[in-house]
Amino acid sequence: MASAARDIASRPRGPSRTVSHSLCSSSSPTSTFHASPSSSRSAFPKQLKPFATEDIRILLLENVNQTGRDILARQGYQVEFLKSSLPEEQLIEKIRDVHVIGIRSKTKLTARVLREAKNLIVIGCFCIGTNQVDLDYAAKHGVAVFNSPFSNSRSVAELVIGEIIALARQLGDRSNEMHRGTWNKVSNKCWEIRGKVLGIIGYGHIGSQLSVLAESMGMQVIFYDVVNLMALGTAKQVPSLADLLHDADFVTCHVPELPETNNMIGPEEFEQMKNGSYLINASRGSVVDIPALIDAMRTGKLAGAALDVYPSEPAGNGDYFVNDLNSWAEGLRSLNNIILTPHIGGSTEEAQRAIGVEVAESLVRYVNEGTTIGAVNFPEVTLRSLTLDEPNHVRVIFIHHNVPGVLRKVNAILGDHNVDKQMTDSRGEVAYLMADISNVNQSEIKDLFESLEALSCTLRELLRVPRTTALLTKYKLAS
Numbered sequence: 001m002a003s004a005a006r007d008i009a010s011r012p013r014g015p016s017r018t019v020s021h022s023l024c025s026s027s028s029p030t031s032t033f034h035a036s037p038s039s040s041r042s043a044f045p046k047q048l049k050p051f052a053t054e055d056i057r058i059l060l061l062e063n064v065n066q067t068g069r070d071i072l073a074r075q076g077y078q079v080e081f082l083k084s085s086l087p088e089e090q091l092i093e094k095i096r097d098v099h100v101i102g103i104r105s106k107t108k109l110t111a112r113v114l115r116e117a118k119n120l121i122v123i124g125c126f127c128i129g130t131n132q133v134d135l136d137y138a139a140k141h142g143v144a145v146f147n148s149p150f151s152n153s154r155s156v157a158e159l160v161i162g163e164i165i166a167l168a169r170q171l172g173d174r175s176n177e178m179h180r181g182t183w184n185k186v187s188n189k190c191w192e193i194r195g196k197v198l199g200i201i202g203y204g205h206i207g208s209q210l211s212v213l214a215e216s217m218g219m220q221v222i223f224y225d226v227v228n229l230m231a232l233g234t235a236k237q238v239p240s241l242a243d244l245l246h247d248a249d250f251v252t253c254h255v256p257e258l259p260e261t262n263n264m265i266g267p268e269e270f271e272q273m274k275n276g277s278y279l280i281n282a283s284r285g286s287v288v289d290i291p292a293l294i295d296a297m298r299t300g301k302l303a304g305a306a307l308d309v310y311p312s313e314p315a316g317n318g319d320y321f322v323n324d325l326n327s328w329a330e331g332l333r334s335l336n337n338i339i340l341t342p343h344i345g346g347s348t349e350e351a352q353r354a355i356g357v358e359v360a361e362s363l364v365r366y367v368n369e370g371t372t373i374g375a376v377n378f379p380e381v382t383l384r385s386l387t388l389d390e391p392n393h394v395r396v397i398f399i400h401h402n403v404p405g406v407l408r409k410v411n412a413i414l415g416d417h418n419v420d421k422q423m424t425d426s427r428g429e430v431a432y433l434m435a436d437i438s439n440v441n442q443s444e445i446k447d448l449f450e451s452l453e454a455l456s457c458t459l460r461e462l463l464r465v466p467r468t469t470a471l472l473t474k475y476k477l478a479s
């Protein structure tokens, strides 16, 4: 059991989770992207509260983007940065001391590792997925986890636009031929994309961006989604997948990996597609039945395809795209007019930068204000920030087991005070309470903390005090 005494300030609530998208300003592809101090400062325009940030220790692994490092360093936290991940034993040594850890996909935060992380309050996954973290264990031990699920949507949409043109013009094949020294100038079955119908399956973050880009290039857009959604521009939602497959020249998949989307494009669906149409999948490898795709390509039903994702993908770079990995790999590689890319849809400098900003800002908001909006394993709770006009306020964060009777006990403790605002929510076994209390003095704060700490349902309790003179905030894991 460990603790860290420090002051906690409250800041104005940061921007919404979409802030990172606004930072994807266009820039020269050859320039190096770093957050400009002004762009990051704009996210936290005013430091309303002094804050003893130097007590917060952060470990960043796996070369987390500079944008994220800058945001955390500017808060005054102690930030240790390592370019690589760590072997488990070293990770365990390091994680014991830190309040915050930032990782990407290679660092495995298993129950064994997290058990040792007695001071840890929050994990930042500077990536899309969170499979590398034992989310359940983290939640049950009062550790919030944040990620950045949508920062690379634009990158994927742009890749798909590129692929539509490349497939329509057979660019991959012509380029391969030239690399082999063959001049093969053809126009047969090469098309403009203007006026062609793009069918988007899944009109979410990526699908809807793609819709706008495709229309601006003169395509007609139709989409199919399980939810009724407002179409952008002149796009039209169609009532069924069959309608989309029947009408589209290009079909592109942008659905999540779910039991219902497993092999959602298989032999029957290929049959329903137009002769000579094209299929693109940059969603998840399980969405397209690849042996059926190979058949559709061989029979000429499809004129081309682009795949960025596969049922099995290697853990690292190398000569792994062979039948040992996926039994049909070599059959796929032998086809004409098929673009195969190694899951690079979201892999751009801009996306990495946006991920750095989004996750670092989530960490700052959580550490400074207790806001859990965007957490993947916690209930999402927020209150407006405390300000300088409220000097004797304290913010109580109480993370507890979601069992009957807790709120009664907590409110019996808080009830002696003037509770200005309170919000509580639960997710599975974990519940999160946030309350702002006014007119409290130091000894009352200490009493509050100790009373809450004594409750048997406690996972963790934090008191956030908006003054440098206030001393008590303690992190504690339930034993």
Ligand SMILES: NC(=O)c1ccc[n+]([C@@H]2O[C@H](COP(=O)([O-])OP(=O)(O)OC[C@H]3O[C@@H](n4cnc5c(N)ncnc54)[C@H](O)[C@@H]3O)[C@@H](O)[C@H]2O)c1
Pocket (backbone or CB within 6 Å): 128, 149, 150, 152, 153, 156, 201, 202, 203, 204, 205, 206, 207, 224, 225, 226, 227, 254, 255, 256, 257, 258, 260, 261, 282, 283, 284, 308, 309, 343, 344, 345, 346, 347
């Ligand atoms: N290739 C890459 O590098 C890369 C990068 C980012 C995301 N992705 C993947 O792209 C996919 C889409 O991502 P997103 O951010 O747009 O997701 P999103 O959640 O914003 O949108 C998904 C959409 O699919 C719809 N949907 C769900 N089930 C459906 C079904 N059975 N039929 C039709 N529509 C359905 C949802 O209603 C939603 O509108 C995800 O699978 C994601 O993992 C890939």
